[in-house]
Amino acid sequence: MLLYFLSDIEHKYLLHQLLPTAREVGVSKELRGWSWYQPPLKPYYDNVKLPMYAASSKYCPTNRDVYLRNVEKVYPRLSTKVALGKMFHGVVSDCLQAFLQQQPIDFEGWWQKIRWAEIPEKPENVREPSKKVWEFMSKLCEAKLAEVSSRQPYASKYDVVASALPFLIEHKISGELLGLSGVLSIDCYDYLRAIMFDLKMAREQEEWYRLSPVGYAMVFESVHEVPVDICCVVYLNAENGRVSVHKDLFFASDELRQWWIEERDKKLEIVAEGRDPGKPTRSQCKEWCMFFDACYG
């Protein structure tokens, strides 16, 4: 359950497979985020800005969710699945932030601050998996800090933290150059290895989950003008009280970048033109879709 830390095997895969591929194959210069001012990255519509999940999501086969939220201004129904996803994002980011700020708090202190009115789930059903994730993260952070501290006895406290936990967590960044919101929030960016992480509450791996971190990689390139070649989707699953994590570590290739641009352009067009894309066949809609009531209520 290493979350944003790489295991020995993942590290070998990064060094001997992904980075050599990224260096050999490379990324076309027009698909780097810093080429935002020219096609294909330049957004066709200037007057629409979307959040990253709208630009990258493929939950709805026709993208009607994007139309309902951004044109009709329908407020999504917070399903249990989505609410729990938000909560586990909070467990991971709050625990890491506490270590980064050198103000560790224990799980009980964090648990007391949860606003249960916003979470459609009984506390007793999510307490154990949340506690497991929190305690595992805490132990891992303590071990990493102790390891770096013992290797570099003259390093300042700040330097030890910056080297042991090289993460920007919930990093705020503007996606405006790429047609996105000005207040995006990145789950995690490892600034020593230049890896863009995206945390997903899901059990099954999906190819399109790669779109979001690829989009963030290009946003990062557009703002900071540094290349981000490697991305990772971290799958966190906490069903039936059991917690499991697996990672999809990959090269942010030209194909993935082009795919993200196509998706962004389709969604920008729907919103800019105010065009209802219609519903797919009924069997393609899941009852946990946040817009199910709006479409079938």
Ligand code: SF4
């Ligand atoms: S209910 Fe179906 S058509 Fe409506 S937003 Fe959800 S997936 Fe799309």
